[in-house]
Amino acid sequence: MTENPAPSAIVSAAELMAELAGSRPPVLLDVRWQLGGPNLRSAYDAGHLPGAVYVDLDRELAGPPGSGGRHPLPQTEEFGAVMRRAGVSADAPVVVYDGGQGWAAARAWWLLRWTGHTDVRVLDGGLAAWTAAGGPVTEDAVTVTEGDFKPNPGAVGLLDADAAAALARDGILLDARAGERYRGEIEPIDRVGGHIPGAVSAPTTENVDADGKFLAADALRARFTGLGVSGAAPVGVYCGSGVSGAHEVLALEVAGISAALYAGSWSEWSADPARPVATGPDPQ
Incomplete structure (x- = not known):
């Protein structure tokens, strides 16, 4: 961390x-x-x-x-x-x-x-x-001056499937999906339900309040500490397809914790029948 x-x-x-x-x-x-x-x-x-x-x-x-x-x-x-x-x-x-x-x-x-x-x-x-908060909205069309941004990938952590599997064994891999999908009770989208063996259930919905705003940094740190996140091991996140997982990486950032994203997430992992799948509340 x-x-x-x-x-x-x-x-x-x-x-x-x-x-x-x-x-x-x-x-x-x-x-x-x-x-x-x-x-x-x-x-x-x-x-x-x-x-x-x-x-x-x-x-x-x-x-x-x-x-x-x-x-x-x-x-x-x-x-x-x-x-x-x-x-x-x-x-x-x-x-x-x-x-x-x-x-x-x-x-x-x-x-x-x-x-x-x-x-x-x-x-x-x-x-x-x-x-x-009283902020204005408009229907007006926007005239854009083209920017000069040139992407240079690799500035923050990115995991592939093998790296995610290794992190679940040797670090902390957080599963940002709903708990019932992690446990394999339901799977409305992907081939099979369950989770990457060793991953910890950490639904991203629990990082925000009723208005969708992030919890305070100290509350987020306490949450992630309770999930096993500490300075002793690196942290990664996955979700269904790399969208809500990015939100959990953002929550970790608010808490002052850097984490890598497994962008392929469960939709990539579960598509390969050779990859192991764990079910139930236990990470393993």
């Missing part, structure tokens, strides 16, 4: 309002998304933060589904082109938001971090928190 002395992975609605009125406003990305449904471009068109650019998670923050999972990482250069078209530059701050759940925003945050952007944050509580 690596502790970060001053986490700045999230920004409140009030803080964002002040920054947008300042001399160096951040680039805004709207990543509203619904699992298994059509994209939410129509919701963006009906009202978004002034200046925000819509980014489609399924098409622009993931590659085509296949052996690498339901949301494999996009091709690096294609992702860079999407970010440049959205106005992202290497030396300019970026704030990402979604409808409030935070999973999609965290996916964009993680991809930008992984590809080397050093100043990217998620709007805590998303659009719901923004409007609750």
